[in-house]
Amino acid sequence: MLYLSKKDLLDLLDCNDIISAIERAYDIQDKGNFIMPDRMHIHYDDNTLLYMPCVIESSYATKLVSVFPGNKDKNLPVVDGIVVLNDKHTGVVNAMIDGQVLTAIRTGAVGGTAVKHLAKEDVKVLGVIGCGVQGYYQALFASQVRDFDEVIVYDAYGYNPLFKETFDNLSIAGSPNELVEKADVIITATTSHDPIFDTDKVKGKTFVGIGSFKPNMREYSDAFLKHMDHILVDTPFAKDETGDLKLPLEDGIISESDIQLFSPKFLEGTVFFKSVGMALFDNVVAEKLYLKAVELKKGIELEA
Ligand SMILES: NC(=O)c1ccc[n+]([C@@H]2O[C@H](COP(=O)([O-])OP(=O)(O)OC[C@H]3O[C@@H](n4cnc5c(N)ncnc54)[C@H](O)[C@@H]3O)[C@@H](O)[C@H]2O)c1
Structure with a gap:
């Protein structure tokens, strides 16, 4: 299983690549070729935990993300989490990916795609x-x-x-x-x-x-x-x-x-x-970054 840290994601970042992934997500959404249950929200105080699974033709991914607005005062990130990317045919976990930077990148690309078109x-x-x-x-x-x-x-x-x-x-x-x-x-x-x-x-x-x-x-x-x-x-x-x-x-x-x-x-x-975001975006972007990391030998291989 490959672990991709914040730094790995930023080293791999090519904005146009990620915008293409978001365009692919819209195409998948348009064709209905995906399974994405409503994301689970758990609210307490002003905080939210989100559980976001999605299955596409080539992989599936689950994002566990937290939104804690009060973290700003503690000098901690408001949005944090992790994305797990699995092989579609075996269920094997291929990658665990930092959810903070992945979210920021994919959300940036959602905005960028909107501006582009x-x-x-x-x-x-x-x-x-x-x-x-x-x-x-x-x-x-x-x-x-x-x-x-x-x-x-x-x-x-x-x-x-x-x-x-x-x-x-x-x-x-x-x-x-x-x-x-x-x-x-x-x-x-x-x-x-x-x-x-x-x-x-x-x-x-x-x-x-x-x-x-x-x-x-x-x-x-x-x-x-x-x-x-x-x-x-x-x-x-x-x-x-x-x-x-x-x-x-x-x-x-x-x-x-x-x-x-x-x-x-x-x-x-x-x-x-x-935009409110969705797991389909995380899935396509996680897959894109994972494949690029394998090709460029980035990330840390974790033993099972
Ligand atoms: N659409 C999506 O897919 C998506 C994805 C990730 C995060 N978000 C949401 O985006 C929001 C921002 O997330 P973040 O990680 O950048 O948080 P952040 O705390 O890093 O940034 C939010 C900024 O907004 C500023 N702000 C708050 N109220 C304001 C106001 N009334 N006028 C001007 N500035 C104000 C704060 O000072 C802060 O700098 C959150 O609500 C988060 O849930 C949406």
């Missing part, structure tokens, strides 16, 4: 609200698929130092509204429970929502949704999981028919892509 070709300014772990990987992947002149960031509490180390075209917005008004593509990756901006100057822009994955979490307001020409989700269960959609659906602000499942094609107008 949904944003106009000539966008110039990327805005990121929520500049922790996911926010950084969102910016990294988005920058692979569009040539941004400027990256504007905003965080209510503090900034992942990797932003400064990676982007030389970085500036900090004075407020979320200022960021939204200046940017062409806006990605939100906060742990917020309430909408994070209220400007109505959103026309023609592309929005990617990453942060909210529970009904009591929200980054986007009802008023924002009313301005959207297209609302897309990465997986059908996003509608039941995120407060960004579940609450507006219950209140009749939007209806089920306003929400489409993402497919890789450009849509004219103002677009909101909402």
Whole structure:
């Protein structure tokens, strides 16, 4: 069994490779060629444990992931976990993979894939609200698929130092509204429970929502949704999981028919892509990284 650490994953990282894996996941989702039960959520206090299995044609994978928002104050990661990748035909465990970096990479690639297909070709300014772990990987992947002149960031509490180390075209917005008004593509990756901006100057822009994955979490307001020409989700269960959609659906602000499942094609107008993530993404990305690790002889072989 191969163990792939954070460092192994970062050594193996090629953003375009991972974006291709996410495109493969959408194709598998479209064809229905996978088995993915609803992920199990266990909630206590403000913390969540998620158990996320998935089977695809070539392998199966299970992610055990924890989301502890209070860890920020303890200088510990909010999202942590492990992914187990098995051989489809024998059940043998092929790899155990660090879930913290795998999640960040695959979520970055989900955002990057959305920007690649949904944003106009000539966008110039990327805005990121929520500049922790996911926010950084969102910016990294988005920058692979569009040539941004400027990256504007905003965080209510503090900034992942990797932003400064990676982007030389970085500036900090004075407020979320200022960021939204200046940017062409806006990605939100906060742990917020309430909408994070209220400007109505959103026309023609592309929005990617990453942060909210529970009904009591929200980054986007009802008023924002009313301005959207297209609302897309990465997986059908996003509608039941995120407060960004579940609450507006219950209140009749939007209806089920306003929400489409993402497919890789450009849509004219103002677009909101909402991701909650799914085990299918973890499975395809884990498989891709495992095969590359075997080829390049990375990772540590663990004895059974
Ligand atoms: N869609 C997915 O597939 C997916 C995958 C992984 C994580 N997530 C979610 O993304 C969120 C962020 O995760 P993370 O690992 O980056 O956490 P993190 O704590 O590293 O980063 C979150 C950042 O948001 C900032 N923030 C919180 N509230 C804010 C507000 N109102 N305005 C501006 N900034 C604010 C915090 O200061 C922090 O820097 C979590 O809710 C997590 O569950 C989603």
